[in-house]
Amino acid sequence: MKKYLVVLVILLGLLTPSSSSNTQSTQNVDAIPILLYHNLTDGSGPQDSANLDVSVFKQQMQYLYDNGYTTITPAELQAWMQGELRLPQKTVMITFDDGYESVYILGYPILKQYGFKATVFIVTRSIADYGNHVNFPHMSWAQMNTASDVFTYGSHTDSLHYVKHGKSYLFYVDNNTLITDLIKSRKIMNSTPYFAYPYGGYDARITAAVKKAGYSMAWTTQERYVYVGDSMYAIPRFSIGANTTMAQFVQILEGSAWPRLRPAHMKEPKRTLVQ
Numbered sequence: 001m002k003k004y005l006v007v008l009v010i011l012l013g014l015l016t017p018s019s020s021s022n023t024q025s026t027q028n029v030d031a032i033p034i035l036l037y038h039n040l041t042d043g044s045g046p047q048d049s050a051n052l053d054v055s056v057f058k059q060q061m062q063y064l065y066d067n068g069y070t071t072i073t074p075a076e077l078q079a080w081m082q083g084e085l086r087l088p089q090k091t092v093m094i095t096f097d098d099g100y101e102s103v104y105i106l107g108y109p110i111l112k113q114y115g116f117k118a119t120v121f122i123v124t125r126s127i128a129d130y131g132n133h134v135n136f137p138h139m140s141w142a143q144m145n146t147a148s149d150v151f152t153y154g155s156h157t158d159s160l161h162y163v164k165h166g167k168s169y170l171f172y173v174d175n176n177t178l179i180t181d182l183i184k185s186r187k188i189m190n191s192t193p194y195f196a197y198p199y200g201g202y203d204a205r206i207t208a209a210v211k212k213a214g215y216s217m218a219w220t221t222q223e224r225y226v227y228v229g230d231s232m233y234a235i236p237r238f239s240i241g242a243n244t245t246m247a248q249f250v251q252i253l254e255g256s257a258w259p260r261l262r263p264a265h266m267k268e269p270k271r272t273l274v275q
Contacts, residue, residue, distance in 0.1 A: 031225035047242035121196035154194030168201030182213035
């Protein structure tokens with residue numbers, strides 16, 4: 001009889017969720033930091049806001065891994081922003097702009113090692129196969145295909161990634177040129193619904209063109225957290241470069257560097273992310 005009671009107790013223990021797992025399943029993150037990277041270097045390249053030594057990048061990814069962070073895809077972010085998906089409290093999104101080859105050579109192995117997901121916004125005219133490199137080599141189709149187990153790809157325009165008078169070139173092109181470029185880039189990237197504004201610049205006209213070209217989400221360089229109910233066409237990100245200290249990196253993740261208040265328009269999500 002005692003033997004059967006012991007077995008029954010063990011079975012009940014297995015079937016009853018622990019307080020930690022139960023808490024995790026009912027929790028939902030109130031705000032998500034999205035990290036923006038550009039080029040990674042191996043110690044020999046420039047070190048500024050658009051470049052980061054790979055050793056520092058690995059340290060940052062190690063911090064995410066050691067502290068139990070979950071990385072998400074654009075589709076998961078979209079569902080969460082629409083109030084249709086719950087995500088763990090320690091959720092972060094990793095993005096790269098431009099599609100530099102260093103992201104594949106240096107970043108991809110690290111992300112894969114930790115089981116992380118990331119999104120890369122490609123300047124399609126600069127894809128290595130087309131031979132239109134500017135400053136740094138860009139990823140090739142073969143590299144993008146190999147890394148598709150880690151990376152989701154979006155557009156960063158086809159040939160409008162320039163600065164004019166200190167602003168994104170998108171402000172200066174006519175609507176027809178803008179929409180044609182956006183459609184071309186989206187088509188090259190297998191009809192991706194994801195777009196990142198070059199240099200983060202946008203206005204109502206540019207956003208309307210992005211929508212007309214068929215994109216359903218667009219990322220900026222505005223530095224704040226993203227919330228449920230936010231605009232799908234003005235998704236903020238925190239820029240991470242050589243000038244970002246480890247302390248600042250941790251503050252971004254923990255929400256202690258910027259206000260992390262829930263806006264009044266937030267809706268209650270309905271379901272839990274399947275891990």
